[in-house]
Amino acid sequence: xxxxxxxxxxxxxxxxMNAAFTFLLPGVFLFLVFNIYPxxxxxxxSFYDWSLxxxxxxxxxxxxxxxxxxxxxVVSLAFRNxxxxxxxxxxxxxxxxxxxxxxxxxxxxxxxxxxxxxxLPVITSWVIVSLLFRYMFQSPNGFINxxxxxxxxxxxxxxxxxxxxSTAMIPVWLLGIWKGIGWSMVIFLAALQxxxxxxxxxxxxxxxxxxxxVRHITLPLIRPTLVxxxxxxxxxxxNVFLPVALVxxxxxxxxxxxVLTYMYHQAFDFLEFGYGSALAFMxxxxxxxxxxxxxxxxxxxxEVY
Amino acid sequence: xxxxxxxxxLGSALRYLVLIGGAAVMVLPFLWMVSTSLKDYAFVIEFxxxxxxxxxxxxxxLEAWTAGNFQLYFKNSLIVAVSSVVLSVLISxxxxxxxxxxxxxxxxxxxxxxxxxxxxxxxxxIIPQFLLAKTLGLxxxxxxxMLFYVATSLPLNTFLLRGFFxxxxxxxxxxxxxxxxxxxxxxxxxxxxxxAPALATVSIFSLLGFWDEYVLALTLIDDQxxxxxxxxxxxxxxxxxxxxxxxxAASLIAMIPIVLLYAALQRFFTGGLTAGAxxx
Numbered sequence: 001x002x003x004x005x006x007x008x009x010x011x012x013x014x015x016x017m018n019a020a021f022t023f024l025l026p027g028v029f030l031f032l033v034f035n036i037y038p039x040x041x042x043x044x045x046s047f048y049d050w051s052l053x054x055x056x057x058x059x060x061x062x063x064x065x066x067x068x069x070x071x072x073x074v075v076s077l078a079f080r081n082x083x084x085x086x087x088x089x090x091x092x093x094x095x096x097x098x099x100x101x102x103x104x105x106x107x108x109x110x111x112x113x114x115x116x117x118x119x120l121p122v123i124t125s126w127v128i129v130s131l132l133f134r135y136m137f138q139s140p141n142g143f144i145n146x147x148x149x150x151x152x153x154x155x156x157x158x159x160x161x162x163x164x165x166s167t168a169m170i171p172v173w174l175l176g177i178w179k180g181i182g183w184s185m186v187i188f189l190a191a192l193q194x195x196x197x198x199x200x201x202x203x204x205x206x207x208x209x210x211x212x213x214v215r216h217i218t219l220p221l222i223r224p225t226l227v228x229x230x231x232x233x234x235x236x237x238x239n240v241f242l243p244v245a246l247v248x249x250x251x252x253x254x255x256x257x258x259v260l261t262y263m264y265h266q267a268f269d270f271l272e273f274g275y276g277s278a279l280a281f282m283x284x285x286x287x288x289x290x291x292x293x294x295x296x297x298x299x300x301x302x303e304v305y
Numbered sequence: 306x307x308x309x310x311x312x313x314x315l316g317s318a319l320r321y322l323v324l325i326g327g328a329a330v331m332v333l334p335f336l337w338m339v340s341t342s343l344k345d346y347a348f349v350i351e352f353x354x355x356x357x358x359x360x361x362x363x364x365x366x367l368e369a370w371t372a373g374n375f376q377l378y379f380k381n382s383l384i385v386a387v388s389s390v391v392l393s394v395l396i397s398x399x400x401x402x403x404x405x406x407x408x409x410x411x412x413x414x415x416x417x418x419x420x421x422x423x424x425x426x427x428x429x430x431i432i433p434q435f436l437l438a439k440t441l442g443l444x445x446x447x448x449x450x451m452l453f454y455v456a457t458s459l460p461l462n463t464f465l466l467r468g469f470f471x472x473x474x475x476x477x478x479x480x481x482x483x484x485x486x487x488x489x490x491x492x493x494x495x496x497x498x499x500x501a502p503a504l505a506t507v508s509i510f511s512l513l514g515f516w517d518e519y520v521l522a523l524t525l526i527d528d529q530x531x532x533x534x535x536x537x538x539x540x541x542x543x544x545x546x547x548x549x550x551x552x553x554a555a556s557l558i559a560m561i562p563i564v565l566l567y568a569a570l571q572r573f574f575t576g577g578l579t580a581g582a583x584x585x
Binding site: 015016017019020021022023024026027028030031033034035036037038039041042045096100103104106107110114116117118119120121123124125126127128129131132133135136141143146150178181182186238239241242246260263264267268273276277280281283284287288291 | 406
């Protein structure tokens with residue numbers, strides 16, 4: 001029994017390999033065909049003037065698509081818009097979500113109801129909320145203009161939000177923040193609940209005020225969660241596509257394109273698959289390197305696993 | 306003492322005020338959408354706008370539900386989303402279990418690949434994915450769309466479930482092995498049932514993602530009869546231009562399953578799985 005039992009306990013090596021192989025097979029197959037292959041194929045296509053006509057060979061052009069991207073003024077504009085969207089919506093979401101989480105956490109009543117309401121935009125489809133924002137920011141008779149001009153008297157005349165390049169991104173930013181607050185808030189709330197109450201009590205005895213408690217107890221203790229949310233939101237922000245595609249669609253005159261909407265337009269409106277792939281690839285390299293740097297930079301040595 | 310107390314009350318009242326104000330901002334757009342959907346076309350461009358319609362009507366809902374192919378789109382969405390969830394969760398759980406329990410050659414590389422795909426924009430592969438669907442004859446097919454959905458959701462689901470499986474005690478599994486059970490009976494009879502809450506969370510978030518997915522559906526499907534709801538609603542907006550009442554009635558119908566699910570299973574939405582996946 002002794003030897004047999006030991007063997008059964010660890011399971012024989014061959015048996016383990018067999019099981020691992022079977023468990024992995026369907027997932028790895030799909031992963032390789034639909035995720036990894038397209039990634040490598042995108043890299044290949046980006047070096048070609050890709051032809052969609054059967055029988056017409058695609059021409060290898062080396063780095064021409066990448067050089068074109070570097071020189072394309074719309075690409076630098078789109079890149080600026082992408083970075084600006086991230087720079088505005090990420091801090092906006094984090095600060096508001098953290099404030100909401102801290103306030104909610106201190107509440108007795110209404111906590112669940114309020115949390116539910118803040119989470120509502122998170123579960124609603126991007127298509128629907130984008131159309132909704134487009135509707136609200138209409139000019140001259142949209143709801144927001146009515147609010148600003150007639151109710152609050154903050155503006156003298158209706159603002160043509162989506163008609164002018166200087167204001168068209170504002171609804172998109174607001175949408176990004178509004179839709180995202182609930183997601184970060186729920187994660188912060190979960191983290192806040194892991195902090196032992198005694199810490200706050202001890203700090204109160206030492207005479208710490210509310211803000212001091214937040215700064216010296218709460219924030220350091222939920223730091224890993226904060227880093228996680230920050231990295232996720234940055235990746236999400238740089239990947240922005242749907243709200244732009246559905247609210248402004250890059251207009252007016254390509255002024256609000258972000259990198260991925262421009263890539264999509266190049267590929268599927270102008271059938272520039274090679275150029276589109278180069279744009280997508282540059283963005284991917286940028287995002288992945290930034291994520292790695294961020295994780296390295298923000299994580300303390302003891303948090304590396 | 307009285308001053309401290311009234312100070313506390315004031316602070317507490319202020320908190321409620323701020324939070325309720327915030328909640329109003331979160332909800333107002335939805336109220337506005339509902340209000341618009343209850344107005345007949347003529348009243349939609351009314352000015353000044355009224356939040357509470359003078360003559361509320363359900364005409365927009367009737368028209369949205371019966372017009373064109375809306376019911377077909379609803380059915381398409383349901384078929385694709387539900388079957389994708391079942392397949393994705395099953396396949397991800399199998400992969401995650403292999404990662405959590407076995408050492409196999411290439412494990413590190415494979416996991417690195419999964420993390421990499423998690424970071425890379427979903428859209429980056431859209432061009433080759435389009436070409437791949439064309440080559441494999443998967444364009445204009447709900448089955449094809451489902452395969453893409455399952456594949457794109459695998460990395461995140463595997464990552465999350467692996468984290469959960471690693472927290473399960475191994476002793477029970479070893480006892481089952483000694484009793485002559487295979488790894489598959491352990492997986493089916495023990496790991497899956499013990500992981501029900503984690504599986505529910507992963508299923509719900511996958512379902513949300515599939516129900517809302519827009520870009521792949523737009524890119525891979527041209528055939529109107531195979532459309533799913535997000536694409537249908539976006540093109541509804543295009544066709545019916547300014548008839549916002551109709552667009553929002555259709556949107557609200559599309560939201561019903563999600564809202565019901567949210568109302569019934571809230572604890573899985575707001576539970577800590579996504580937070581817990583990151584070792585804090």
